[in-house]
Amino acid sequence: MSKTAKTVLALLALVIVLAVAPLFLRPDAEFGGSDDAGSRMVEEIRGGEYEPWFTPVLEQILGGELPGEVESLLFCVQTGIGVGVISFGFGYLVARKKYSSPERAVR
Amino acid sequence: MNQLEKRILMSSVVLSGVLFVPQNVWGMHIMEGYLPPMYCAAWGALCIPFWTAGVIRIRRLASEKRKSMLLLAMAGAFVFVISSLKIPSVSGSCSHMTGTGLSAILFGPACSAILGTIVLVFQALMLTHGGVTTLGANTFSMAIAGPLVAWGIYRLCNKLHVSRRISVFLAAMLGDLFTYCVTAFQLALAYPSEQGGVAASAVRFLGVFAPTQLPLAVIEGVLTVLIVMGLESYARPELREIGFEKEAA
Numbered sequence: 529m530s531k532t533a534k535t536v537l538a539l540l541a542l543v544i545v546l547a548v549a550p551l552f553l554r555p556d557a558e559f560g561g562s563d564d565a566g567s568r569m570v571e572e573i574r575g576g577e578y579e580p581w582f583t584p585v586l587e588q589i590l591g592g593e594l595p596g597e598v599e600s601l602l603f604c605v606q607t608g609i610g611v612g613v614i615s616f617g618f619g620y621l622v623a624r625k626k627y628s629s630p631e632r633a634v635r
Numbered sequence: 636m637n638q639l640e641k642r643i644l645m646s647s648v649v650l651s652g653v654l655f656v657p658q659n660v661w662g663m664h665i666m667e668g669y670l671p672p673m674y675c676a677a678w679g680a681l682c683i684p685f686w687t688a689g690v691i692r693i694r695r696l697a698s699e700k701r702k703s704m705l706l707l708a709m710a711g712a713f714v715f716v717i718s719s720l721k722i723p724s725v726s727g728s729c730s731h732m733t734g735t736g737l738s739a740i741l742f743g744p745a746c747s748a749i750l751g752t753i754v755l756v757f758q759a760l761m762l763t764h765g766g767v768t769t770l771g772a773n774t775f776s777m778a779i780a781g782p783l784v785a786w787g788i789y790r791l792c793n794k795l796h797v798s799r800r801i802s803v804f805l806a807a808m809l810g811d812l813f814t815y816c817v818t819a820f821q822l823a824l825a826y827p828s829e830q831g832g833v834a835a836s837a838v839r840f841l842g843v844f845a846p847t848q849l850p851l852a853v854i855e856g857v858l859t860v861l862i863v864m865g866l867e868s869y870a871r872p873e874l875r876e877i878g879f880e881k882e883a884a
Contacts, residue, residue, distance in 0.1 A: 532864065532868070535864070536861060536864065539857050539860065539861055540861070542857055543854050543857050543858060546850050546853060546854050546857075547722050547723070547854060548723075549725075550723040550724050550725045550727075550850070551723055553725060554725065554727050557723075557727030557728070558727060558728070559723045559727060559728060559729045567666050567669055569822075569839060569840055569843050570669060570822065570826055572839075573826050573828045573836055573839065580666065580667060580668025580669055581668045581671075581672070581768075582667055582668035582766070582767075582768045583667065583668060584667045584759070584763035584766055584767070585759075585760060585767060586760065586761065586763050587763055593763075594762075594763055599762060599763075602761050602762050603719050603721075603762065604719075605761075606715055606716075606718075606719040606754075606757060606758070606761075606762070607715070607716055607719040607720065609712070609715050610712040610713065610714070610715030610716030610717075610719065611712070611716055612712070613708055613709060613711070613712035613715075614709050614712045614713060614716065614862075617705050617706075617708065617709040617712070618709075618865060618869065620705065621705075621866075621869035621870050622869050624869075625868075625869050
């Protein structure tokens with residue numbers, strides 16, 4: 529295995545450990561969003577319930593909150609769009625390098 | 636930059652100043668409706684010159700360096716992926732990363748302003764995450780301030796001859812952290828605490844964001860390094876075209 533490949537694997541392992549470790553380190557934690565924690569802090573500092581002065585457009589149309597499952601669907605769509613484009617890009621670049629003969633190589 | 640582009644950029648700076656000043660500001664994504672209207676307008680006004688510069692820069696890239704469009708698309712897609720992943724953190728809550736460091740390193744902070752805004756608009760409209768009213772403030776923190784820091788640190792590391800991978804890592808990580816510092820500051824400005832004012836309030840908001848964000852910033856740094864390594868192996872011509880290859884050589 530090349531040195532680069534080893535580095536890549538080690539870095540990927542590090543990412544996975546960093547992302548998963550908190551679940552084991554803090555089994556009792558709730559893992560809510562830190563955006564929500566920010567909103568709670570607003571209420572704490574102001575000392576009282578804060579009524580947002582504007583509700584999200586989509587919630588206005590739906591007349592209520594977006595269902596949790598649908599929200600995760602939309603997050604997946606966002607991830608999917610991104611992963612799709614990146615994979616297409618790398619697919620193109622890798623194939624270009626592989627199939628371009630040395631003398632016809634892209635500059 | 637040609638004459639017309641200069642004029643457009645200058646007028647956007649003026650427009651920004653005009654819209655920003657009369658607001659009389661004394662004093663992670665910020666949720667919809669959580670920032671008073673005055674602040675929403677002021678932060679939005681501050682974004683205008685960056686958006687203008689971004690549009691100009693991307694138009695030029697598109698007309699002069701067509702090959703780099705693929706990289707630009709990939710850098711934008713990286714923001715899409717990275718900012719959609721909510722990752723648990725040691726503080727017991729979840730947060731997500733920004734992903735705007737990569738585009739800032741490759742194309743400069745102006746392009747990140749556009750790419751980041753696209754993602755924020757998507758999230759504000761579709762996901763009720765962030766918001767339309769807080770778009771200006773969120774754009775400023777995630778798509779302008781963070782990338783500016785990332786770009787600055789990358790440049791600085793280059794000057795100091797730090798190795799490419801370490802500079803990319805530091806740039807992306809600190810850019811991510813800085814985004815959340817700016818968010819804390821924005822909230823603190825709007826909600827100064829009774830004792831201690833803005834500063835005390837900023838410390839409390841930072842207390843919410845910083846411990847959560849630190850490990851995530853490390854993850855963002857590592858992922859950005861991985862993408863850059865991939866591009867180094869397969870996208871040499873493009874990197875050379877946008878002047879990325881020469882710099883560190």
